[in-house]
Amino acid sequence: MLHDYFGVLVFLIVGAVVGAALLVLGFILAPRHADPVKGAAYECGFEAFEDARIPFDVRYYLVAILFIIFDLEIAFFFPWAVALRELGPAAYAAMAVFFAVLVVGFAYEWRRGGLEWE
Amino acid sequence: MTFGGITLSPEDLRAVVRTVGAVVLTTVGVILSVAYLTYAERKVIGYMQARLGPNRVGRWGLLQPFADVFKLLSKEPVIPDAASRAVFVGAPLLVLTPALAAWAVIPFAPHTAIAPINAGLLYLLALTSLGVYGVILAGWASNSRYALLGAMRSAAQIVSYEIAMGFALVGVLMAAGTLDLGHLVARQAPNILHWYVIPLLPLFFVYFISAVAETNRAPFDVVEGESEIVAGFHVEYSGVMFAMFFLAEYANMILVSTLAATLFLGGWASPFAGLPWGLLAAPGFFWLALKVMILLFCFLWFRATFPRFRYDQIMRLGWKVFVPLTIVWISLEGVALWYRVGPWFAR
Numbered sequence: 329m330l331h332d333y334f335g336v337l338v339f340l341i342v343g344a345v346v347g348a349a350l351l352v353l354g355f356i357l358a359p360r361h362a363d364p365v366k367g368a369a370y371e372c373g374f375e376a377f378e379d380a381r382i383p384f385d386v387r388y389y390l391v392a393i394l395f396i397i398f399d400l401e402i403a404f405f406f407p408w409a410v411a412l413r414e415l416g417p418a419a420y421a422a423m424a425v426f427f428a429v430l431v432v433g434f435a436y437e438w439r440r441g442g443l444e445w446e
Numbered sequence: 447m448t449f450g451g452i453t454l455s456p457e458d459l460r461a462v463v464r465t466v467g468a469v470v471l472t473t474v475g476v477i478l479s480v481a482y483l484t485y486a487e488r489k490v491i492g493y494m495q496a497r498l499g500p501n502r503v504g505r506w507g508l509l510q511p512f513a514d515v516f517k518l519l520s521k522e523p524v525i526p527d528a529a530s531r532a533v534f535v536g537a538p539l540l541v542l543t544p545a546l547a548a549w550a551v552i553p554f555a556p557h558t559a560i561a562p563i564n565a566g567l568l569y570l571l572a573l574t575s576l577g578v579y580g581v582i583l584a585g586w587a588s589n590s591r592y593a594l595l596g597a598m599r600s601a602a603q604i605v606s607y608e609i610a611m612g613f614a615l616v617g618v619l620m621a622a623g624t625l626d627l628g629h630l631v632a633r634q635a636p637n638i639l640h641w642y643v644i645p646l647l648p649l650f651f652v653y654f655i656s657a658v659a660e661t662n663r664a665p666f667d668v669v670e671g672e673s674e675i676v677a678g679f680h681v682e683y684s685g686v687m688f689a690m691f692f693l694a695e696y697a698n699m700i701l702v703s704t705l706a707a708t709l710f711l712g713g714w715a716s717p718f719a720g721l722p723w724g725l726l727a728a729p730g731f732f733w734l735a736l737k738v739m740i741l742l743f744c745f746l747w748f749r750a751t752f753p754r755f756r757y758d759q760i761m762r763l764g765w766k767v768f769v770p771l772t773i774v775w776i777s778l779e780g781v782a783l784w785y786r787v788g789p790w791f792a793r
Contacts, residue, residue, distance in 0.1 A: 338465050
């Protein structure tokens with residue numbers, strides 16, 4: 329069983345090697361002329377006033393938190409969905425309760441306006 | 447032969463060589479497909495807009511992708527002075543490697559996946575989620591406002607549609623009862639009526655539209671909305687590093703189309719399977735390739751047809767339409783499984 333994963337390992341290595349080779353090739357083949365203007369961040373022609381790492385909208389955090397909750401939910405679903413046929417009525421009931429809790433949470437989130445992007 | 451205490455017999459060695467050969471062959475195949483997908487994109491959109499598309503390099507412009515590659519390789523890769531150099535250079539690698547390595551578990555024809563692991567779908571879910579790290583690191587490391595804004599938008603969009611996509615996958619899993627992609631295709635035998643697209647039609651649409659959004663393609667391409675934030679997270683990238691983002695984006699397009707074909711459209715199975723039509727009814731790589739090409743054509747068609755969505759519309763579609771839709775359909779599917787409805791849920 330474990331030897332099936334050998335292909336995965338090889339593919340990960342080959343994928344990384346292809347990327348690294350491209351990078352090296354690009355840096356060797358291409359001309360490189362340093363220039364202070366070339367090295368500046370792109371801001372439609374004028375010079376940057378300050379650091380670009382600005383504060384951003386807090387809603388992005390909210391989306392990230394929601395994502396973690398829902399993605400975990402999906403991760404819990406996976407083994408259940410695979411073993412569904414062997415597990416019987418108890419597993420159905422358990423998943424129904426779990427699912428219902430999630431749906432209530434989702435409805436609450438919706439009502440509180442957590443999904444609004446005006 | 448011995449490597450650090452591990453002894454390999456000649457058969458083992460041959461298996462290793464075979465695996466490495468298959469991996470290299472697949473990688474080359476994916477990269478060539480990407481090259482000709484970019485050509486097809488320019489041609490298809492060209493004709494849809496009553497233009498000719500590329501037609502100068504080689505006959506019918508067929509060598510255009512290679513000209514593009516050489517151009518990008520010979521362009522200077524600029525690293526901005528204010529950028530975090532190591533992260534800036536590492537980010538394209540972090541996007542490209544998972545986009546290639548994900549192909550390890552794809553069954554191209556009966557019994558021909560490179561790594562036929564029994565957690566194939568889980569592996570794919572994990573690897574495709576990794577891409578978002580590259581995007582966010584690229585945007586942050588650039589130390590440029592457009593790049594940061596593009597990265598935030600892109601990350602939020604990708605993770606939002608990942609939820610809808612994940613739920614669609616759960617629907618397929620419930621029907622199939624296996625994570626092994628080879629078995630998953632085999633479960634959709636013996637004929638076209640057993641393809642999961644029929645009982646799971648809404649999930650197929652959710653999956654495919656989410657796939658378009660996940661790969662940041664039009665009409666969901668606000669992350670690189672040219673008119674407001676230039677090129678989004680890769681605005682500071684040039685030369686070969688830009689080429690790597692480009693390669694990864696197109697490789698991901700082909701990957702999600704292949705997955706859609708595998709999970710919902712019977713993978714390598716013939717649509718005429720079960721009919722006495724000889725070769726036309728036989729399974730094979732040809733059928734998978736044909737289905738993938740049809741889905742990829744849809745990607746190009748969408749781009750030529752639809753105007754770009756606004757960001758709030760994109761987030762609303764993901765969270766307020768797709769997530770509830772998948773929740774309802776999974777619940778219905780649970781009931782259908784309980785009562786063993788139709789030929790799909792009988793087993």
